[in-house]
Amino acid sequence: MSAQPPTSFASTWLLARRLWREHLSRYWPRLAMSLGFMAIYSGANAAIAFGVEWIFSGLSGASGEDVPALSQISIFGPVVIIGLGLIYAGSLYAINRLNAGASLSALRDLQNDMFSKLTALDFAQTRKEASGQFISRFTNDVTVLRETLNRVASGVRDLLTFGGLCAAMLWFDAVLFLIVIIVYAGVGLFVGYIGKMLRTASRRAQDQAGDVTSLIGETVAGARMVKTYQIEPLERARANAAFDERLRLMKKMAYTRAMNEPIIFVAGSMAISLVIAAVAMRISSGAIEFSEFTGFMTALMLLSAPARGLGTLNAVVQEGFGAFERMLSLVDQVPEITTKSNATELTRGVGTVQFENVHFGYGDGGSALNGIDLEIAAGSMVALVGASGAGKSTLINLLPRLYEPTDGRILVDGNDIRDVTLRSLRSQMALVAQDAVLFNMSALENIAFGRPEADRGDIIRAAIDASANDFIAALPNGYDTPLGEGGANLSGGQRQRIALARAFLKNAPILLLDEATSALDAESEAQINAALKRLTKDRTTLVIAHRLATVKDADIIVVMDGGRIIETGTHDALIEKNGAYAKQAALQFS
Structure with a gap:
C-alpha cells in the first residue's frame, strides 16, 4: 500500500x-x-x-x-x-x-x-x-x-x-x-x-x-x-x-x-x-x-x-x-496488469499454447521460472509434475495473466497474450483448482459464474455433465439452496463437482486443472475423474498433479524442477528414459 x-x-x-x-x-x-x-x-x-x-x-x-x-x-x-x-x-x-x-x-x-x-x-x-x-x-x-x-x-x-x-x-x-x-x-x-x-x-x-x-x-x-x-x-x-x-x-x-x-x-x-x-x-x-x-x-x-x-x-x-x-x-492503487490501448479481441480458437523463453520472479529476489520453452498442441493434455516449488502453479498462473512474465512471451493461438484484451483472453480459459471456491449463494448462482448469461437449463446440463445434479437436486430447495460460506454445507467432493460444473458451463477451449482431484475420497475421485474425461475431451488441458496415476494417459508429461523443464515425454517414454520422472514413478507405484 x-x-x-x-x-x-x-x-x-x-x-x-x-x-x-x-x-x-x-x-x-x-x-x-x-x-x-x-x-x-x-x-x-x-x-x-x-x-x-x-x-x-x-x-x-x-x-x-x-x-x-x-x-x-x-x-x-x-x-x-x-x-x-x-x-x-x-x-x-x-x-x-x-x-x-x-x-x-x-x-x-x-x-x-x-x-x-x-x-x-x-x-x-x-x-x-x-x-x-x-x-x-x-x-x-x-x-x-x-x-x-x-x-x-x-x-x-x-x-x-x-x-x-x-x-x-x-x-x-x-x-x-x-x-x-x-x-x-x-x-x-x-x-x-x-x-x-x-x-x-x-x-x-x-x-x-x-x-x-x-x-x-x-x-x-x-x-x-x-x-x-x-x-x-x-x-x-x-x-x-x-x-x-x-x-x-x-x-x-x-x-x-x-x-x-x-x-x-x-x-x-x-x-x-x-x-x-x-x-x-x-x-x-x-x-x-x-x-x-x-x-x-x-x-x-x-x-x-x-x-x-x-x-x-x-x-x-x-x-x-x-x-x-x-x-x-x-x-488509488493502479493494476499492474492491464489491457493495452491497442489490444485486439482474442476470438475463440483451437487452443494452441506456446511458452517462449519465459522467465518469472515474485519480486523477492528469487526466480520461479527460468527459460521455459513449451509448445502445447490444440486439444492435447499436458501434465505438469515435479516437487512443490518447482514452478508448476506459477506456469499455469501466467497463462490467464494473473502474473506477468519478467521475460519471454506466451502465445495463445499465435497471439501474444499481452496484445489481446484481458477479458477475451480469460474467456478462453476455465480453471478448476484444488480448493473449490464457492460463495454463500445458491447452487444455481455458483455454477452460473461459468457463464452468467446462461439459462437454467444450460446450468442443469452442466451439473449433469459434472456428476453434480443428483446431490444438488436432493438439497432442501434444489438448485436454489444456499451453499453456505465457502460451500460449508457440502462435502469436498461435492464442492469440486460444483467447480467442474462451472467449467462445463463456460465451455472454454483451454482448461487449467490445478490438483483438481487431490484430497478426495476414492468414490468422489472416481466420479470427478469420470467428469474430467468428459470435460477434457477436445480441449487443450494443462493439469498439475502430484499423483502420477492421474496423469499416466496425458499426451505429454512435463517434469519441472527449480523453475526449469528437465524432462518431457509420454509416461512410457519417460519410464524408459529412467530419469527424474521414472524415479518418482517408482516411489509412487511401488
Whole structure:
C-alpha cells in the first residue's frame, strides 16, 4: 500500500477537497438545502439572545420608546420564545435528515469504488496484504469516516451559530466581545495540536483493526485445526496480545480526545469571569445597560455549545481523514496488469499454447521460472509434475495473466497474450483448482459464474455433465439452496463437482486443472475423474498433479524442477528414459 502522507493543514485540505469533489459534490442539492436550514438555525440561536434582551428591558422597568410594556411581555414574550424554539427544532431535524442522506449515500459510493478497485487489482497485488486489512477498510474505516461526516455537518452548523452569536455579542458590546474572542483564539491553537496527534493515532488504530480482523478470520477459518491440535491457548494468547494493543491505541486516542471539552469549558469559564469583571465597570460608566448585558450573557452561554462542538470537530476530522487515507490507499492503487490501448479481441480458437523463453520472479529476489520453452498442441493434455516449488502453479498462473512474465512471451493461438484484451483472453480459459471456491449463494448462482448469461437449463446440463445434479437436486430447495460460506454445507467432493460444473458451463477451449482431484475420497475421485474425461475431451488441458496415476494417459508429461523443464515425454517414454520422472514413478507405484 502507499506510504502514509504527513499530517498537516495542507494534507487535510487536499483530502477534504478530494472527498468533496469525488463523493459529496454529487449530492450538493441536499447539502445546499441543509445549509439554508443551518442559516435559519443559527439565526434562531442569535434571535434568542435578542429576545431575552427585549424581555429583560421591559422587566427591568427602564423607560424609552423601544422598551416594551409589561403587558406586551406577558403576551408576546412566551410567543417569541416558543416560536424561536419551534424554528430551532424544525431546522435541526431538517439539517440532520438532509446531511445523513448525503453522507450515507457518499459512503455507499466510496465503498463501491473500493470494491471495484479491489476486484480490478492484480492477483499479486491482492496477495500482498492480509484480507483483514481490506475488510477493515469496508467496516472500521467507513464507520470512522461516517462519524466524521456527521460531525463536519454539525461543525458547519456550529460555525454558523458561532458566527451569529458573535455578531449578537458584538452588537451588544464590542469590548466584551473582544475579551471572549481573545480567550477562544488562544484555545484554538491547542485544539489544533490535539487534532494532529489524533490523526496519526487514528491511522495506527485502523491499521491495527485490520490485524485484529485478520486474526479472527484465521481462527474461524481454521477452527478444525485449532481444535484438533488443541492450540486454543495459543490463539487466545495471540488474541489477547492484539486486544491489548488495541486497548492501548484506543486509550491513547480517548485520553487525547478527552482534553478537548474540558479545555473549551475552562475557556468559557475564563471568558465569563472576565466578562463579569469588565461588565461591572462598564455598567457603572453607563457604557452598557443591564438588559444588554443579559442579552450578551445569553449569547455567551449559548456560545458554549457550538464552541465545544468546534473544539472537538478538529479531533474527529483528523481521525476520519486518517481512515480516509487508508481507504484512498486502496482506491488509488493502479493494476499492474492491464489491457493495452491497442489490444485486439482474442476470438475463440483451437487452443494452441506456446511458452517462449519465459522467465518469472515474485519480486523477492528469487526466480520461479527460468527459460521455459513449451509448445502445447490444440486439444492435447499436458501434465505438469515435479516437487512443490518447482514452478508448476506459477506456469499455469501466467497463462490467464494473473502474473506477468519478467521475460519471454506466451502465445495463445499465435497471439501474444499481452496484445489481446484481458477479458477475451480469460474467456478462453476455465480453471478448476484444488480448493473449490464457492460463495454463500445458491447452487444455481455458483455454477452460473461459468457463464452468467446462461439459462437454467444450460446450468442443469452442466451439473449433469459434472456428476453434480443428483446431490444438488436432493438439497432442501434444489438448485436454489444456499451453499453456505465457502460451500460449508457440502462435502469436498461435492464442492469440486460444483467447480467442474462451472467449467462445463463456460465451455472454454483451454482448461487449467490445478490438483483438481487431490484430497478426495476414492468414490468422489472416481466420479470427478469420470467428469474430467468428459470435460477434457477436445480441449487443450494443462493439469498439475502430484499423483502420477492421474496423469499416466496425458499426451505429454512435463517434469519441472527449480523453475526449469528437465524432462518431457509420454509416461512410457519417460519410464524408459529412467530419469527424474521414472524415479518418482517408482516411489509412487511401488
